[in-house]
Amino acid sequence: MAKCIVIRQLRIGSLEKLAGTETLTGIHKREIDSAYLNASGLSDDQQGDKRHHGGPEKALHHFASDHYAWLRRKLPVPASEHCQPGAFGENLVTDGLTESDVCAGDIFELGEAIIQVSQPRQPCWRLNLRFDIPDMSRRLQNSLRTGWYYRVLQLGMISNGDTLILKERPHEDWPLSRVLSVLYENTMNQHALTNMAEMKELSPNLRQLAKQRLETQQVEDWERRLFGPASVVM
Secondary structure, eight states, rough: HHHOOEEEEEEEOOOSSSTSSSEEESSSSESSEEEETTEEEETTTSSSSSTTTTGOOOOOOOOGGGGGHHHHHHHTTTTTGOOSSTTTTTSEEEEOOOTTTTTTTTTTEEEEEEEEEEEEEEOHHHHHHHTTTTTTHHHHHHOOOEEEEEEEEEEEEEEOEEEEEEOOOOOTTOOOOOOOOHHHHHHOHHHHHHHHOOOOOSOOHHHHHHHHHHSSSSSSOOOOHOOOOOTTOO
16 A cells, blocks of 8 residues: 555544434544544543444544445435545544555554554444434445454554554455455355454454354354344334
8 A cells, every 4th residue: 555645534422322312322423633542542532332342453443435425325315414524433534545455454653653454344233323224234234335443553642634654564465345245245255264264463353253154154143233132213
């Protein structure tokens, strides 16, 4: 990746109720000038479900702004009107960087920090509430335009206007577009799953997912992640 990728927006969120429900979320993030990046994420950035969002393997969320024009064409009004930078709760807003450009395990310098790509995002049912579309999570999953997460290798301040500088690429043959294809399209590719299970730079939960598919020869159930508990009503 030879391009110069500048952080156009840096965003953090506070907890609030999602779409009139009792579900707490930090997806509605606001722009800030700078923040300290620790092992679990940006200072003062909050998540409503810390079991599945945030933490060491999901410290920073990045969504490609390049996808918003496509989403505005595909989604009905008023959901399409939400498709502006920040709509998916991303911490980093950039242009010119997508899942095809970023590889599993990529290490970047960003401001004072060093970060590493850990996994693509696995869309969940909260997006259905966020966009008021019952199957928004599945739509995003099927599009393979999900965004991705970083873990933090070196703590430090990062700021709006900082540049992502690629320092190491241990798996140039594993762009996140390929990871996503294995997760949701070519789901039982034995060779690919074996590689993913052994890829130490990939997040532990995705390595375990690959191992489970190899052991059971079955794809895990996505329904609860995509559509939530039965008590969630839109």
